[in-house]
Amino acid sequence: xxxFFYGWYMKCQSDTQTLAVIPAVHSTRNxxxxxxxxxxxxxxxxxxxxxxxYRQTKNGIFIGKNRFGRQGIRLAIRTTDLSIVGKLxxxxxxxxxxxxxxPFAFVPFMECRHSVWSMRHLVSGTVRINExxxxxxxxxxxxxxxxxxxxxxxxxxxxxxxxxxALMLSMADIPMAGIHFTGMIGVILWQGKEYRIATYLGARAxxxxxxxxRVIQGNxxxxxxxxxxxxxxxxxxxxxxxxxxxxxxASCRAFYRFRIGSRTLFAFETDRxxxxxxxxx
Numbered sequence: 001x002x003x004f005f006y007g008w009y010m011k012c013q014s015d016t017q018t019l020a021v022i023p024a025v026h027s028t029r030n031x032x033x034x035x036x037x038x039x040x041x042x043x044x045x046x047x048x049x050x051x052x053x054y055r056q057t058k059n060g061i062f063i064g065k066n067r068f069g070r071q072g073i074r075l076a077i078r079t080t081d082l083s084i085v086g087k088l089x090x091x092x093x094x095x096x097x098x099x100x101x102x103p104f105a106f107v108p109f110m111e112c113r114h115s116v117w118s119m120r121h122l123v124s125g126t127v128r129i130n131e132x133x134x135x136x137x138x139x140x141x142x143x144x145x146x147x148x149x150x151x152x153x154x155x156x157x158x159x160x161x162x163x164x165x166a167l168m169l170s171m172a173d174i175p176m177a178g179i180h181f182t183g184m185i186g187v188i189l190w191q192g193k194e195y196r197i198a199t200y201l202g203a204r205a206x207x208x209x210x211x212x213x214r215v216i217q218g219n220x221x222x223x224x225x226x227x228x229x230x231x232x233x234x235x236x237x238x239x240x241x242x243x244x245x246x247x248x249x250a251s252c253r254a255f256y257r258f259r260i261g262s263r264t265l266f267a268f269e270t271d272r273x274x275x276x277x278x279x280x281x
Contacts, residue, residue, distance in 0.1 A: 003028055006147040008061065008068060011250065012088055012123040013161065013272060014139040017041065018251035019088075019127060020274070021075070023061050023068050025054045034063050036077065038084060039250045040129065045084075047077055075127055086127030086134070090141055093118035094166070100185050102200040112148035112172075119189045120166040142166065156213055157276045158224050160256065162268065165190040167256065169197070169224055171205060171213060182208075184215060186222065188258055190265055195258075197222060211277050221259045226275045228253035250274050 007024030022037040032051040038044065055062040060069020065076040070093060077084040099105045100116045123141040127134045140161040155172035169186035182205060186197035197203045203217035212225035229252055254273035258265045 003149050004147070005149070006145075008117075008143065008145045010068060010073060011142045011159070011274065012073075012134075012136050012139055013141070013251065014136050017134050017136070018272075018274075019134050019136075020250045021068070021073055023063050023066065025051070025056075036063055036066060036075075038129065040134065041251050042132065045082055045129075047079060047082065072123075072125065073127075082130060084127065084129050086125060088123055088125035088127060088136060088141075090118075091122030091124075093143070094120045094189065096187060097194055097196075100187065100198075102185075102198055104183075104200060112146055114170060114185060115145040115147075116168065116187065117143040117145060119168070119187060120161050140166075142168070144168070155276070155278050156208065158226075158254065158273060160254065160270060160273045162256075162266075162270060162272070164266070167222075167258075169213070169215070169222065171208065171215075186215065188222065190258065195220065211275075219261045221257075223255070223257040225255045226252065226273075226277055227255055227269065229275065229277075 005024060005026040007022055009020060009022050011018070011020040018041050020039045025032070025034040034049045034051060034054040035046060036049070037046045049063055053064045060067060067074040070090065072087065072089040075084045075086050095118060096116055100114055105113070119142065121141045123136045123139045125136055142159055142161060153173050155170065157170045159168040160166065166189045167187065169184065171182060171184040174181050174183040183199045184197065184203055184205065188195040188197070197215055197217050197220065201217055203215055205213060205215055207214040215222045251271065252273055252275055253269065253271045254275055255269045257267040
C-alpha cells in the first residue's frame, strides 16, 4: 500500500465568524483512513473515519454522510463529544488561469503538490457545532487542496479575502533529487486581475523571519506579516500518516502590501487573515 494523502481545505468567512473544513484520505504502508478536521475561531476538532467511508466522484468528496464539492459543504458528524450539522452553499468559483504548480505539476516524486480550486466565492448557509451557530449570508469562501506523501518540513502559508480581491502565498523547503530549495507559489486577485508569483516565474524571497515574508518577482513585491497568531492544532501528514501537529491561525491579525514598481496597489492590516508559519525563526 502506498504512502500518500489527499485533502481539501475549504474556508468560509463572514465579518464575524470563520469556519474551515478539511476532508482528507491518508494511507500508510499498513492502513488507510480518512478524516474531517474542523477549525473555527473557538477551537479545532479532528474526526477519524474508516477507509470505506470515503468516496470521490465527479461531484466531490464523500466521507460518511458528509459531502464536499463545487456546490458546497454538507456536514453530519456525531461523536460522544462533538456534534456538527449544517449546509453551506457556494456561489460560482473563481478559478485560476492555469495550474498553480505551473511546470512543477509534471515533475514526478514531489513530496507535496498544491491545487487552488477557488480564490474567492460566495458562501451562504448555517452550521451548528456543539450548539454554537455559524451563520454565513453572502460571506466569502476559499478552496484549495494538497496531495502527496508529507507536508514540507518548513513552510509558510497565508490566505486572505478582502475588499476588491484575495490572495494566497505558500513557501516551503522543497527536497528534490538530493538537494533542497525554497519554493513558492502565490496568487493575488485584485480588481478582477490575476497576478501570479512563483519560483517558476523567477520569484525569490528576500526575507523569511520573525513571522514575516517579502517576495520579489520582477517589478512586483509582496509583503505578508503575521501580527497576532491564534493558532489551533491541526493534524498534518508525514509519509501519509496524520501524526504531525501544525498550528493554523484561521482568523488572525496580519499585514499585507502589494506593489508594482513604485505603485502600491494595496496595503492593509486585517483580523480576517489565515496564517501558518512553520519556520524555526
